[in-house]
Amino acid sequence: MRCFECGGEVLEKLGAVRMTRKDGSMIIFKGIPMTECRQCGEQYIPGHWVEKIGELMRKEESLTPEEVISIPIINLCQEVRT
Numbered sequence: 001m002r003c004f005e006c007g008g009e010v011l012e013k014l015g016a017v018r019m020t021r022k023d024g025s026m027i028i029f030k031g032i033p034m035t036e037c038r039q040c041g042e043q044y045i046p047g048h049w050v051e052k053i054g055e056l057m058r059k060e061e062s063l064t065p066e067e068v069i070s071i072p073i074i075n076l077c078q079e080v081r082t
């Protein structure tokens with residue numbers, strides 16, 4: 001298999017996908033089998049996994065996270081003003 005973007009070599013790996021919840025916060029699904037281009041970094045997730053993630057997003061409140069991390073958010077608007 002070759003990258004659709006640049007024709008580079010793609011490697012299979014377990015990756016993570018970041019999704020946005022209804023309230024705007026983030027949720028990360030990891031351990032997803034995907035392929036990644038060695039050249040441009042383009043990631044391809046198999047269709048049935050995309051469906052699975054969509055399905056999980058609908059009931060994400062009932063899922064138990066392996067870990068919960070906090071994510072620093074830098075507001076550049078504020079940075080420029082001060």
Ligand SMILES: [Zn+2]
Binds near residue numbers: 003004005037042
């Ligand atoms: Zn590529």
